[in-house]
Amino acid sequence: MSIRHALLALLSEGPKYGLQLRQEFEARTGEVWPLNVGQVYTTLQRLERDGLVESDDSADEGPQKGFHITEEGATELDEWLRTPPDFSSPPRDELVIKVLVALELPGVDVHELVQVHRRYLVELMQQWTRLKEDESRLDLNFALVVDAELFRLDSLIRWLDTVDGRLKRAAASVDAPAPQSFPLPKARRKVGNPQ
């Protein structure tokens, strides 16, 4: 996640000081991604060095020092928003690797292993769903963050379900032809911002 651009976005609404930026960032992400204040100041210093924000010279260093976004900062923010994150090459997903390794190991019940991971993921989803139960605390930003996490975990569970299904089918087809292996696509041109 780009804290740098999240801070630029908050400053695009008007000048703010460091502590305020931290509080607003946390409030708008439903306190799901807490920030430490040191991280906020380090990022602000870098943004200032790069000419994307300017500080209020009259104030002392510290929590009351104000910052505002520059024209370059606004352009940078706009470009970042419109640049798709890099989804072009498959990530080295640890869950996928564990299942692939288990398939090669003798004596491992892959269905049982898949269930261990499925249960853990469903338990995590239950926790995230609990956060949605109380609609009085469910503002739009928080709901979107929780939904994103639920869809991410759900996609992993669907993949585990598919693993189960494919293994079952493979075991059932006695005369199955030898599997053909396809090379994974090479990483394509990066479209994402390398932040």
Next chain:
Amino acid sequence: MSYLELRGITKIYGDGPTEVHALSNVDLSVEAGSLVAVMGASGSGKSTLLTIAGSLEDPTSGEVYVGGRPLSSMSRNGKAQLRRQSIGYVFQDYNLLAGLSAVENVSLPLELDGVSARKAQKSALEALEDFGLDERATHYPDQLSGGERQRVAIARAVVGGRQLLLADEPSGALDSTNAESVMRLILAACHRGLAAVVVTHDAQLASWADRVIFLRDGRIVDQTLPTESPEKFLAELPKS
């Protein structure tokens, strides 16, 4: 106390070489006020479990207790009465009667159970109002959206103080926002004391439940542990 209890339920279809074990020695307890989800792939026995729990089908062996009463000791009429008075069903395809309006669909089970038409309609209207559908009461199913139809179906399932709700993929045909509304209604009914079982292959749906049971090839293979409080969960999230 468990409102629904399944003890050692086995269901076998066919015999000899065509014998299929749909359920094998399944134990399940559902407390009043709690929502249990049963997850499993197609053919894992989810729907069979639900029809047996709802007395729509008899197990080959084992016993089902509803409200503490064993179903095997009930006559056919006794089971029909139990289904009318205590059990509500929700299906993926809503199963509303096309020729009846929303309020008529909801009041029908009460009228079938001998409640006067006037009283049944009053209860049905109240149930629809609880679900935010009072303005749609006189609409027919084909005049309602998918989400509204399923809300009417849930109103029909809980009207008249039923104590057990059995739902088979209740949001399978709905988009995720409507699916969430359906689960919120089922959860709200549980908070009022209903026991509910939802069978689904959808983890997003199952995650609304207090407990998730995993079914594979007719056997319960696993279940989730109780969740932590939302506050504790949020506080323990790793800091970035």
